[in-house]
Amino acid sequence: MLSRMQTLGNLFALLSLLCCVHADVVERFEDVPECVKYFYKEKVPEWGASAPGAARLCHRFSNRYHFATLYDTNHRIAVYAAYKFQPSNGGGREKRWFVEPQYLSRSDSQFKAEGVAALQLVDMSWQAEMKEGYWLGKDHPGVYQGERQALNEDYTHSGFDRGHLNPNGHHAVPSRNATFTLTNVVPQNPKLNQDAWRIHESRLADLFRDTCSEAFVLVGAVPSAGDWIVKNNVRRVNILEYLWNAYCCVDNNGVPVQSGGATARNTGANRVEQLSLDELGEFLQQFSNSPVGALFYNNCRA
Template sequence: MEREPEMGTFTSLCTLLSLLFFVHADIVEQFEDVPECLKYFYKSKVPKWGASTPGTKHLCQRFANRYHFATLYDTNHRIAVYSAYVFEPSNGGGREKRWFVEPQLVDKSWQGEMVDGYRLGKDHPGIYLGQKQALNEDYTHSGFDRGHLNPNGHHAVPGRNSTFTLTNVVPQNPKLNQNAWRIHESQLTDLFREKCSKAYVLVGAVPSVDNWIVKNNVKRVNIPEYVWNAYCCVDNNDRPIQSGAATAKNTDDNLVKKLSLDAFGKFLQQFSDQAVGEVFHNNCNH
């Protein structure tokens, strides 16, 4: 006569299956559930900023069957609240011609890895992919660039390729994207290469009150009022050695303002009714 499994064994099995599910999922309940995704946050501290935004999804950005960065995605505005990543020295390559979308934002049962939006549409004819995310066609002839938050130039292949997902871009003023912001990203590249053993970076956007890319009389993608980034640079012993932040109004002003993390926290606070808190553990101090 067979014995029924003990409750403890059953519970352990369920826990194991749950962990396996989270490890292989792209959209997760919280970043803390997935160690491979949590590693993009300094000392595993996930910012409070954006946590209360309605309709957000936690994306562990998966490409070539592994994670490369994390994105808190706002499905109502169809832009990211922020992307979090660790800088990787790069020798170029990996400039994608494809733009990826997140299948699980269409159907939770679909695959977790990002997919070329054109191909996914061909694989699922008659199913609209853009209910909860931006599509490549939204940006076409919009007058705005597909502005990377997590920049492709801060990664080596294949991480570089993974940044070409539409959940990692926002409508960015072309003058800003191609000039002042590009120069700022290049300056950070030099800084991270020369000074940091490892650099943890957050890059995000502040949505506008009511400025949108409109297609067929439908508000499709919010045009952010600001783009921003913040970084925590550490030495070989994971001790902070330098930090900073920058903001830029998403206009033809083409101006990047550099800030301390303390000043950056005050910048974010003006857009929130709740306490923003630290964006990095201990504000990237010893």
């Protein structure tokens, strides 16, 4: 009798777990409450949403979500990452680089052969949490991990840093660790990454700690027209032309108290330009044939 009760208990526990697991790749951020919360008042930007190959990732680590990314599978860099600032609690720098398992299970040709949209279907038998590429390869030998996302080896000897969009220094552990997914990095000029952009991120952290009850942040990349990291004569990762970010700072009542944006050309010029949200929208409009729209609800106005 005890053995049967234990079996039933284990079954109920398993069913309970299965009912609460969410896919890492989602059709709409709005469909996942734990993921859409990273956007101010749950307003998801229109910017980049209609780009060919755009996919929506809810980054899962230690069995919970930590931030959201609109990922450009054609360029293998993010359109933007969305997160809420957290004061750092230390914890050092993650030494591993993760990939997204549910995002590499089958090839585009397999999806097309089955008559379904490649970016709306994932293999749910694969884990939802990000995992280090080495160990994922051990779990699934023979499966190529880099069909629709960048790999660690793409950056090796490329001359570019693995530049975080969502910076690890804007988080406490374990969200800090979760930023070390390769879908959250871009090929960044080393001088810019280690100097002007790093200083900009640090100043934002000071501002958020001193001024905001909550700070909602978007950090994005504008791809270049034709510059790529090339491996074995294959264009692997687009070398972005610009970095940009935007923030909406609110008080204890959720009322906006400050906002702003910034851009930086991805070169050794090592310069960050501060902008208002309106100015940032005008900047991004240069790279879009459709209206950019507000990056935050009501453009972060009270």
